[in-house]
Amino acid sequence: MTVTVTQPAIGGPQLPQERRLVTEIPGPLSRNLAARKDGAVSSAVGTMLPVYVAAAGGGVVVDIDGNSLIDLGSGIAVTTVGNSNPRVAEAVAAQAAAFTHTCFMITPYDGYIEVAEALNRLTPGDHDKRTALFNSGAEAVENAVKIARSHTGRQAVVAFDHGYHGRTNLTMALTAKSMPYKSGFGPFAPEVYRAPMSYPFRDGGADGVTAARRAIEVIEKQVGAANLAAVVIEPIQGEGGFVVPAPGFLPALAAWCTANGVVFVADEVQTGFARTGDLFACEDEGVVPDLIVTAKGIAGGLPLAAVTGRAEMMNAPHAGGLGGTYGGNPIACAAALAVFESIEADGLVDRAGQIGATLAERLTALQAADARIGDVRGRGAMMAIELVEPGTTEPDAALTQRVAAAAHAQGLVVLVCGTWGNVLRFLPPLSIPDHLLTEALDVLERIFKDS
Numbered sequence: 001m002t003v004t005v006t007q008p009a010i011g012g013p014q015l016p017q018e019r020r021l022v023t024e025i026p027g028p029l030s031r032n033l034a035a036r037k038d039g040a041v042s043s044a045v046g047t048m049l050p051v052y053v054a055a056a057g058g059g060v061v062v063d064i065d066g067n068s069l070i071d072l073g074s075g076i077a078v079t080t081v082g083n084s085n086p087r088v089a090e091a092v093a094a095q096a097a098a099f100t101h102t103c104f105m106i107t108p109y110d111g112y113i114e115v116a117e118a119l120n121r122l123t124p125g126d127h128d129k130r131t132a133l134f135n136s137g138a139e140a141v142e143n144a145v146k147i148a149r150s151h152t153g154r155q156a157v158v159a160f161d162h163g164y165h166g167r168t169n170l171t172m173a174l175t176a177k178s179m180p181y182k183s184g185f186g187p188f189a190p191e192v193y194r195a196p197m198s199y200p201f202r203d204g205g206a207d208g209v210t211a212a213r214r215a216i217e218v219i220e221k222q223v224g225a226a227n228l229a230a231v232v233i234e235p236i237q238g239e240g241g242f243v244v245p246a247p248g249f250l251p252a253l254a255a256w257c258t259a260n261g262v263v264f265v266a267d268e269v270q271t272g273f274a275r276t277g278d279l280f281a282c283e284d285e286g287v288v289p290d291l292i293v294t295a296k297g298i299a300g301g302l303p304l305a306a307v308t309g310r311a312e313m314m315n316a317p318h319a320g321g322l323g324g325t326y327g328g329n330p331i332a333c334a335a336a337l338a339v340f341e342s343i344e345a346d347g348l349v350d351r352a353g354q355i356g357a358t359l360a361e362r363l364t365a366l367q368a369a370d371a372r373i374g375d376v377r378g379r380g381a382m383m384a385i386e387l388v389e390p391g392t393t394e395p396d397a398a399l400t401q402r403v404a405a406a407a408h409a410q411g412l413v414v415l416v417c418g419t420w421g422n423v424l425r426f427l428p429p430l431s432i433p434d435h436l437l438t439e440a441l442d443v444l445e446r447i448f449k450d451s
């Protein structure tokens, strides 16, 4: 099957690829469900844009009131190959009809092995690798730390300013931001330390090597290499604000880790699987992590996560030391194999590059016309703008909220992130047709003119 990469015919149960508003947002049926949610669901589980979904695919999310919104979020970088991607839908249906669960630790099955083989082949580096599968990004990050501690016999772990690694106890400790992720949920896991990130917009534009030296100084003085099991870092930070470290930062850190027997863990949960215009973001600078953690985009929305890495590290924990009831569930594995197939057959690495070029061009033009856009950054189909008081780096979270609310009201699913809540991020599914991406950027441009 040949598919042109400019208009991929992937994703979606034949939904019209259009922005269509037939009620106010959210509409009456969604508001009715929101009221039921308030009576049934913990109020601690928030919903950013409470339109209740009926269908999604290509570049749209259709709600139960009949509105069709342009998807610039992919369910937080999950439906990279498109919602309801036909390959994924077929693989899931076939696997569900065969068997849904046996527990890989009890009576195993081939889908798990195939996913592990694919990840060992696709992730950076041609060394001998092994993989273990889990259910969520946070669970996989926790397991990467377990593996690094077991391999090194050391306990300390370093994470970075603005980092996000999940909401479980150990990953809350690794995550930088207090509200809403950590506040009131302590005590947190011990032996977790924080180092300064390379954040060119906010650290005076320090080059990557200088920023790495600053981080390594903190690590050596406050932790000590001899005590350090792992450095855990997102190659481009996700929730922290799509912070792209200066060139040279990641290679210098990785080299220091290798020289000091520290396990370099790349958390590619948000950046992985073609999102950034490479299969993995580490590849941009040729960085080969010891362990790479993947989740989100791995299985088209089915819960699956993985730790892949050097065989001697992955094999360090004792037999039975890693696992879980659902880890590597057969339906999720079938979905992942379909995702890998779609990325290759539908040319999605290139497609992410094209989307990135469009986003970068339009957002840079927007910045030139509007001094409140302090920074445009990201890579591939993972781009963001940081909003500030003109001419300063003073965050403008109120403007960000206003723009996001206006975008939602006009049928764009956009997400906010960043330590100060002043970053608008764009994570469209790679199945979005060009005309929808252009329309979304036109709408955004008008919103900035009116805000």
Ligand SMILES: *Cc1c(COP(=O)(O)O)cnc(C)c1O
Residues within 6 Å of the ligand: 135, 136, 137, 138, 139, 141, 164, 165, 166, 167, 234, 238, 239, 267, 268, 269, 270, 295, 296
């Ligand atoms: C989302 C995310 C996680 C946590 O993944 P969950 O599946 O929500 O547990 C970890 N790391 C990064 C970089 C993420 O973006």
